[in-house]
């Protein structure tokens with residue numbers, strides 16, 4: 001049995017990943033992380049209506065990734081289950097994310113970066129040390145952001161030697177800069193200094209995690225441009241339908257994450273495009289173009 005935790009599993013890409021995992025692996029069991037039990041239960045019940053073989057293979061796990069207490073309580077539940085059935089956790093999909101370009105940078109970082117750090121560090125002790133996998137759902141907004149940074153900031157954001165402590169002080173500096181109305185471009189920090197910045201840091205964190213846990217397979221990927229509650233307002237603002245805006249349906253967003261969970265050929269500490277091919281973290285790579293082959 002492969003037990004997999006998917007954060008933010010109650011809707012959008014996370015929900016599609018939950019469904020795809022259960023369809024792909026007959027032996028998979030999913031902890032559907034959801035910060036609202038009601039929304040999680042409703043989504044689980046919908047999945048069960050669609051496919052009766054999912055019965056007994058999904059547990060809704062109350063989990064707010066921005067809250068230490070919530071993560072600890074979720075850990076206690078999964079720990080108890082793992083002790084009871086003697087099974088380790090096979091995978092974590094750090095999918096929960098927010099995109100609020102206008103809101104406080106710290107709120108976005110708390111979910112998109114600290115959420116990954118908090119959940120991974122808490123749950124890694126429950127993981128299968130030899131086979132365990134972590135998939136961080138970041139975004140092409142990360143590499144696109146880095147491509148607009150100064151060479152100095154680029155070097156920082158693509159280094160696999162950056163510690164969590166350095167990343168934290170970098171985030172603190174960015175939060176202070178934002179609060180004081182400072183000029184990000186003067187600091188060599190490029191376009192999209194909220195969501196894009198958070199996803200760039202999440203990619204750097206993936207490099208750092210891969211170094212710390214060499215036996216696990218830890219990678220990041222973008223799901224692609226997918227129609228969800230997060231992106232629908234963008235299409236509306238552009239006066240287009242989601243399809244006209246180039247958005248794909250949520251099942252398309254599962255290709256890279258599910259590949260990273262189960263395929264034998266996946267790397268470690270790498271970032272993948274929505275076509276499940278390796279991509280650089282300092283510039284955008286279009287799906288369909290040759291994969292990135294260097295190592296950071």
Ligand SMILES: NC(=O)c1ccc[n+]([C@@H]2O[C@H](COP(=O)([O-])OP(=O)(O)OC[C@H]3O[C@@H](n4cnc5c(N)ncnc54)[C@H](OP(=O)(O)O)[C@@H]3O)[C@@H](O)[C@H]2O)c1
Nearest residue numbers: 008011012013064065066095096097139225226228229230
């Ligand atoms: N859609 C795209 O085109 C696209 C592109 C690149 C990357 N991504 C990334 O893909 C991931 C999923 O996004 P999506 O498009 O599916 O967005 P979505 O439909 O808005 O879903 C986001 C999910 O994250 C959850 N979430 C938000 N804050 C949370 C928190 N503090 N704790 C736990 N869960 C939390 C939400 O829960 P609630 O229901 O409680 O709000 C929801 O389940 C995100 O990391 C996003 O950045 C999306």
